[in-house]
Every structure is written in C-alpha cells, then in structure tokens.
Amino acid sequence: MVIQILATIFIVLLILPNLYNSYKKNNLTPLGAAIWAVFWLAGLVVIWFPHLMGIIGNALGVERSIDGLVYTSIILLLYLALRQRIRISQIEKEITMLSRKIALKDIEKKKDEK
Amino acid sequence: MSTYIVLPAYNEGKVIKKTIQSIKKEGFNNIIVVDDGCKDNTSKEALSTGVIVVKHPINRGKGAATQTGIDAAKLLNADIIVTMDSDGQHNPKDIKAMIEPIQKKETDVVIGSRFVGESNDIPKSRVLMNKVGNLVTYIFFGAMSSDSQSGFRAYSNKAANSVYSYMDRYEFESEMLGHIKAAKLKVKEVPIKVIYTEHSLNKYKGDTVPAQNFLNGIKMVIRLIEQTLFK
Numbered sequence: 001m002v003i004q005i006l007a008t009i010f011i012v013l014l015i016l017p018n019l020y021n022s023y024k025k026n027n028l029t030p031l032g033a034a035i036w037a038v039f040w041l042a043g044l045v046v047i048w049f050p051h052l053m054g055i056i057g058n059a060l061g062v063e064r065s066i067d068g069l070v071y072t073s074i075i076l077l078l079y080l081a082l083r084q085r086i087r088i089s090q091i092e093k094e095i096t097m098l099s100r101k102i103a104l105k106d107i108e109k110k111k112d113e114k
Numbered sequence: 115m116s117t118y119i120v121l122p123a124y125n126e127g128k129v130i131k132k133t134i135q136s137i138k139k140e141g142f143n144n145i146i147v148v149d150d151g152c153k154d155n156t157s158k159e160a161l162s163t164g165v166i167v168v169k170h171p172i173n174r175g176k177g178a179a180t181q182t183g184i185d186a187a188k189l190l191n192a193d194i195i196v197t198m199d200s201d202g203q204h205n206p207k208d209i210k211a212m213i214e215p216i217q218k219k220e221t222d223v224v225i226g227s228r229f230v231g232e233s234n235d236i237p238k239s240r241v242l243m244n245k246v247g248n249l250v251t252y253i254f255f256g257a258m259s260s261d262s263q264s265g266f267r268a269y270s271n272k273a274a275n276s277v278y279s280y281m282d283r284y285e286f287e288s289e290m291l292g293h294i295k296a297a298k299l300k301v302k303e304v305p306i307k308v309i310y311t312e313h314s315l316n317k318y319k320g321d322t323v324p325a326q327n328f329l330n331g332i333k334m335v336i337r338l339i340e341q342t343l344f345k
Contacts, residue, residue, distance in 0.1 A: 085340070096282055099151075100170070102170070103148065103169055104189065107166075
C-alpha cells in the first residue's frame with residue numbers, strides 16, 4: 001500500500017504537473033503532452049490494480065516480479081531521456097533566436113533611426 | 115513592388131559573388147545574404163558586391179538562416195521575398211516567373227519545382243530524397259508538393275507575416291509548407307531549372323554541417339517525428 005501511495009504522489013504531484021508545465025511553456029505539443037499523460041495515467045491504473053499487470057504480464061510472458069522492476073527502470077530512464085530532449089530542444093530554439101536577434105540588430109537599429 | 119532575394123549561405127566564399135552577380139544581372143538588386151556562421155570569406159565577398167549581409171554568430175543551419183533572411187526582408191518592408199540557394203544551383207532567370215503570380219495577386223506563395231514542366235537532370239539520390247521528403251511532408255504536415263524540399267520559393271508580404279518556422283535545418287522547407295497550409299495561403303508551383311555543380315553536390319563533405327544526402331534525409335525524418343512531440 002505504501003509503495004502505491006508513494007508512486008501516486010510521484011506521478012500526480014511531480015510528473016503530471018511537469019508535463020503540464022512543459023506543455024504550457026510550448027516545449028511539448030498537445031499531441032506529445034497527451035501521449036505522455038495517457039502513459040503515466042495508465043501507469044497509475046496499473047499501480048492500483050496490479051492484477052491488470054498480471055493479466056498483461058501473462059499475455060506478454062513476464063513471470064517474475066524482478067522483470068517488472070527492470071521494465072519500470074527502463075521506463076524511468078526513458079522519462080529522464082525525454083526530459084533531457086525537451087531541455088535540449090528548448091536550448092536549441094533559444095540559441096537560434098539569440099543568433100537571429102544578433103544578426104538583425106543593425107537592420108532594426110537603422111529602422112528605428114528612420 | 116519591392117522584391118528582396120534572400121540567400122542563406124554557409125562557407126560559400128568561392129561562389130557567392132558569382133551567384134549575387136547573376137541575380138543582379140536579372141535586375142534584382144535588393145539581396146540579403148545570411149552568413150550562417152561561415153568560417154570562410156563569404157561575408158567579405160558578399161559585402162564587396164554591395165548587398166546586405168546579416169550574420170549569425172554561430173552556425174544554426176539552412177532553415178534558421180532562411181528564416182533570419184525572411185525576417186530581415188520584412189524589416190526592410192519587402193513586398194515579395196524570394197529565397198534561393200547561395201551555391202548557384204538555382205537559376206536567377208526563373209525569379210521573374212516565380213514572382214509574377216504574386217505580383218498579379220494570383221497567389222501568396224510560389225514554390226519553384228524541379229519536378230514540373232521540363233525535366234531536369236537531377237541526381238538519383240536527390241530524386242529519392244525528394245520523394246521521401248514529399249511523403250514525410252504529407253504525413254506530418256498534410257501538405258502536398260511536387261518539390262517539398264525546394265528552397266527556391268517566393269512569399270508575398272502577407273505570407274511572410276503569416277508563417278514562421280523554428281526548424282533549423284533542412285526540415286524547414288517541409289514545416290513551412292505545413293504552416294502555409296494551416297494559414298490557408300494560396301500556393302502555386304512554377305517550374306525551375308537547377309544546375310548541379312561539383313561544388314553544390316560535394317560542398318559539405320568532411321564538414322561538421324549536415325549535407326543534403328540520403329542519410330541526412332533519414333535524420334531529417336527523425337527530427338520531424340521529434341518535432342511532432344516537442345516544439
């Protein structure tokens with residue numbers, strides 16, 4: 001029960017607000033935000049109804065709980081990779097905008113002088 | 115109607131002067147060269163011809179340089195903005211036919227297409243890349259074009275103010291088509307002649323900047339997929 005509550009707090013208070021913020025800051029498209037929200041909400045359902053995992057696990061051929069842990073770790077790592085990618089994408093955009101601003105500085109100055 | 119020609123350039127010092135002169139010969143003197151963080155004398159060569167040069171402090175890619183050039187032309191109150199390659203592969207004689215439909219107010223955007231009208235002698239790798247590009251553009255942006263990767267385009271002032279791309283590299287052209295469709299702008303395709311020289315085909319070999327080859331076409335697809343998830 002404790003692990004379920006902790007996981008719920010982690011998803012509801014950390015991951016979902018993080019996704020929402022990324023979407024609000026234009027770092028995620030509506031489609032991207034929706035896909036990740038569905039993914040994490042599905043995780044929440046599985047945490048509270050683990051027998052669903054058993055059904056899925058049987059269907060996928062996962063028998064040992066350690067396998068589930070490995071899979072969860074992979075998902076967490078993927079999430080961290082996603083965060084990194086969002087950040088890099090944001091920085092790339094900012095560098096381009098800054099380069100553009102520097103490039104157009106003289107033309108803007110001349111326009112203001114007129 | 116004032117027409118500005120935008121030439122995004124990266125290390126085109128050997129050919130930029132010739133490209134500019136051939137454009138001027140056709141009567142177009144409003145030329146903006148975007149030095150995309152060049153490591154050679156592109157800026158110096160361009161400035162010696164009396165054109166406007168704007169300079170990215172670091173290399174940001176052809177798409178980013180094109181958008182910077184469009185922004186510069188907008189600041190200079192351009193009525194029509196034509197984007198062309200700076201390596202001389204686009205024929206300046208086609209500019210008049212490109213801008214005519216905009217002057218006549220028949221359309222907002224003109225795409226110079228290598229695949230309509232008379233056939234061009236295009237390397238097979240480029241033909242294949244263009245087909246993949248057309249398919250990808252249709253899948254990701256819902257926009258159809260016979261030459262989605264053509265950088266030879268003309269935009270009316272209205273069009274240039276309605277579309278904006280954050281794509282830094284070659285995927286810029288595809289994204290722009292998506293924005294053009296979303297903004298419900300009128301588009302016309304005009305046949306163009308291209309001249310592939312040894313220089314234009316091999317210019318980025320061994321450089322850190324991505325060349326227009328099939329492998330980078332695949333990378334472009336990956337970036338487009340990323341772009342549907344991140345902005």
